[in-house]
Amino acid sequence: MYILIFILGLIIGSFLNVCIFRIPNKQSIAFPPSHCFHCNHSLGVLDLFPVLSFVFLRGKCRYCRSKISIQYPIIELVNGLLYLSLFIKFGLSVYFIFYALFGSLLLVIAMIDIKTETIPNATIIFGLILGIIYIIIMAFTSYSWIGIKDGILGFFTGSLIIFLIILISRGGMGAGDMKLMGVVGLFLGYKGVIVTLFFGIIAGGIAGVLLLLTKVKSRKATIPFGPFLVLGTFITLYWGEFILNWYLSL
DSSP: OHHHHHHHHHHHHHHHHHHHHHGGGTOOSSSSOOBOTTTOOBOOGGGOSTTHHHHHTTTBOTTTOOBOOTHHHHHHHHHHHHHHHHHHHHOSSHHHHHHHHHHHHHHHHHHHHHHHSOOOHHHHHHHHHHHHHHHHHHHHHHTOSHHHHHHHHHHHHHHHHHHHHHHHHTSSSOHHHHHHHHHHHHHHHHHHHHHHHHHHHHHHHHHHHHHHHTTSSOTTSOOOOHHHHHHHHHHHHHHHHHHHHHHHTO
């Protein structure tokens, strides 16, 4: 079962690459079929095996020999490992299904933000719909409305904190970050979203200092913050409960 879940993650990861390239350009993620961005040749079945095609083709298009971005196998592998780890944590459950979709969405958001320094509304809308369905289903399966209340409170907590940071820092973060934290709040609740922000801000601060010291970025350059919020979200998803219990026991 573990192998099947990992393979599923690889396959979905291949689709995520399509989303990462097409969504920022406002292109359909369904049509046209996958093709080489250099020669526009449609890709066959042998060209689309996650990771393996990249290895066998030695990172080059089979038709025009142009280089294939290393992003393709990396995203496929990361998503495969993500699904496998979530399956180990949650088993074959409703939680696994929703968090797998949520995790894949976060990968897409992080990569698009790195490339374009924007978080497309299309990804946020999908996240909101997914999050709302999640808290409703959780309420009915647990016969409790606490999950809905916690999700709604998490939505407003995450959005409001980022909104205040934007006002105070005069643009230190963007509207996309605010919307992203609203979506995260639906899934993780108000406590989880606070833990996410804590680790996201720490990770972003450390990365910012390192980029300045290595002169990769100048003081006036902008650094996309979405990937650090995504990192904070994953930390909270896997270890948030342990971290909160440890902190409250101090």
